[in-house]
Amino acid sequence: MRRARIAPSLSARPAPMTPRLRHLFPLALAAAAVLAQAQPAADDKQQALREFSAAYGIAELWPQMTPKIARDSLPRLREAAFADLAADPPPGREARARAEARLDALVAAARRELQAALQAIDADELASYTAFAIYAKYFETAEIRAMTAFFGSPTGRKMTALSPAILAETREPGAKDVLARHFSEDELREVAAFWRSPLGEKMSRTALDIREDMHRHFIERSEPAVQDLARRLAKQAEDDAARP
Numbered sequence: 001m002r003r004a005r006i007a008p009s010l011s012a013r014p015a016p017m018t019p020r021l022r023h024l025f026p027l028a029l030a031a032a033a034v035l036a037q038a039q040p041a042a043d044d045k046q047q048a049l050r051e052f053s054a055a056y057g058i059a060e061l062w063p064q065m066t067p068k069i070a071r072d073s074l075p076r077l078r079e080a081a082f083a084d085l086a087a088d089p090p091p092g093r094e095a096r097a098r099a100e101a102r103l104d105a106l107v108a109a110a111r112r113e114l115q116a117a118l119q120a121i122d123a124d125e126l127a128s129y130t131a132f133a134i135y136a137k138y139f140e141t142a143e144i145r146a147m148t149a150f151f152g153s154p155t156g157r158k159m160t161a162l163s164p165a166i167l168a169e170t171r172e173p174g175a176k177d178v179l180a181r182h183f184s185e186d187e188l189r190e191v192a193a194f195w196r197s198p199l200g201e202k203m204s205r206t207a208l209d210i211r212e213d214m215h216r217h218f219i220e221r222s223e224p225a226v227q228d229l230a231r232r233l234a235k236q237a238e239d240d241a242a243r244p
Contacts (some may be wrong), residue, residue, distance in 0.1 A: 041141070048144040049131040055152035057160050059127035062218075063119060064164055069218055070115035073226060076219075077114055078107045080230035081237075090238050103237035110233060117225040118218075126218065134213045138206045146199050155190045158183070 053059070081103055089096045135144065150156045162182050169178045179188060194200045 045136065045141040045144070046132065048141050048148065049136055052135065052144050052148040052151070053127055053131040055148045055156070057151075058130050059123045061130075062121075062123045062126045065214070065218075066115055066118050069215065069222075070111055070118055073114060073118070073219075073222065074107065074111060077110060077226050077230055077233075078104075080227055081107055081233045084231050084234040085237060090241060095241055098241035099237045102240045103234060106233045106237055110229065114226070114229060117229055118222055121218075121221055121225065126214075126221065129217055130214055134210055134217075137213075138210065139202075143199055143202070147203070150194050153190075155183070155187045156194075158187070159191060 082100070085099060085103055090099050139147070151160060166178055166182065169175055169181070179191065183191065195204065
């Protein structure tokens with residue numbers, strides 16, 4: 001009996017790979033391998049950044065910066081407050097002039113209130129952004145771990161804790177050997193060795209860029225607080241001007 005011929009199914013034999021697919025297949029495998037290796041590396045850097053943030057005390061840096069940022073933000077507050085008043089001015093030229101004069105005085109006296117509003121911003125969120133978005137941009141994982149090793153050491157922790165006082169002393173007239181007032185000779189050698197190392201020099205070179213990045217992020221995060229205070233000041237100025 002003649003056997004019936006069975007037509008081959010589509011899955012019985014794989015279709016031959018075209019030259020284009022033969023070319024792309026190794027690339028796809030290579031890309032998958034790179035991604036598989038990149039994820040552990042990214043996780044390792046994230047962990048290194050968390051440890052550095054804790055050792056360097058980044059969350060504590062933000063409250064120290066707030067007074068200066070509040071002072072620098074007064075022009076921004078003034079512009080927002082006057083824009084709010086101009087958008088809904090009191091009727092009459094004299095009433096408008098009184099409100100503007102009152103608002104000018106209120107804004108000039110609002111630095112402490114602005115500082116309090118800025119200090120209410122979540123320092124932990126700011127610290128996370130500083131570590132994971134800013135320091136991550138400038139330093140590799142090995143460098144971050146080396147910075148953690150120094151700033152997590154007794155000398156490094158001491159330097160971080162005393163930084164505000166040391167900075168204030170350096171601004172005093174005739175300030176000399178400020179570090180020598182606070183550190184032993186061994187500690188001074190350790191500090192000098194770090195800041196003269198390639199990593200310490202890199203931290204010094206990037207310090208201004210990092211501060212500018214931090215300031216830019218803080219301005220963005222603080223905008224709602226500034227706008228809220230501006231509206232309240234404009235309302236108060238208008239209410240005060242309406243009183244006989």
